[in-house]
Amino acid sequence: MTTQLASAKETLNRKGYLDIDLDPSMDLIEEINKLKKEKNAILLAHYYQDSEIQDIADYIGDSLGLSQQAASTDADMIVFAGVHFMAETAKMLSPSKKVLLPDLKAGCSLADSCPPHLFKKFKEKYPDHVVISYINCTAELKTLTDICCTSTNAQHVVESVPKDQGIIFAPDKNLGAYLKKQTGRDNMVLWNGACMVHEIFSHEKITKLMMRHPDAKFIAHPECEAHILDKADFIASTSGLVKYTEENEATKFIVATESGILHEMEKRSPNKTFIPAPPNNTCACNDCPHMKRNTLEKLYLCLKYELPEIILEDWVIEKGVKSINRMLEISKKAGL
């Protein structure tokens, strides 16, 4: 194992994770639970993770809930079963803790769609505008941001800014357009970014599915395009969608977001039917390839060897965390 570990460490940056062969008979869940206890580690997981990861997490939630947990935990170590920007956010909120991400290549197409050097130039065109960034962005982008937001608190964050004040919203043009419509803020300029999972839903296939299931509610995440959102009975963040399916009297739902969320919906409402909204391609799944890079094997290795770890420069943490803290304050005031 020692030579294997040495070579795995050498190739960590290229591969993004520790690639070490494991005994296939090992009970990974038992070992992960043991390591969590031994190291006083907390496992935070997003709703888009594989169901087996969600089932062993200490907390499962949306981006806001995960940030709140990262900010308040008394664990010594945070293991993030999510994507890179989420683990970076946890590190910014808890800089003295060790933050681990099972696979450093678990990125995000939205975060990638807004390179900080290009955003800086864009921002220079609107010197008097307040910058609101969706939390799905890099740590460096957060240093160029006044207030962060998630899909749960975005409307509250936009409404916290005076009505006559210009706003730059980055990086998600779909969430931005939705917010413009909800708040009537015409003085909001949008960065042209999008999520690869939420941009591929097929209007035509969804229409046919709705006709086949007239009793089903069609629910969607605001990262979807406007023509999809226009058809929706309900629009919300992942936690909002889960809650809606639990509380609404309908027994059938067509769900336009990443497919990992169906696990929590089915767990909370075992007698209801959940149909993933069909995408515009031949693949029938709505998996996020970044979220799905995390596996139980990678989780075990990352906890055991405490690698890969999220490391950020001090100036990035000090400057970037201000935009996250402003978001958390607004959320607290709004009771979120």
Ligand code: 13P
């Ligand atoms: P929320 O869970 O905050 O709704 O975000 C969805 C998402 O795309 C996370 O990557």
Ligand code: SF4
């Ligand atoms: Fe990023 Fe979209 Fe994947 Fe969420 S679902 S992590 S926004 S690519």
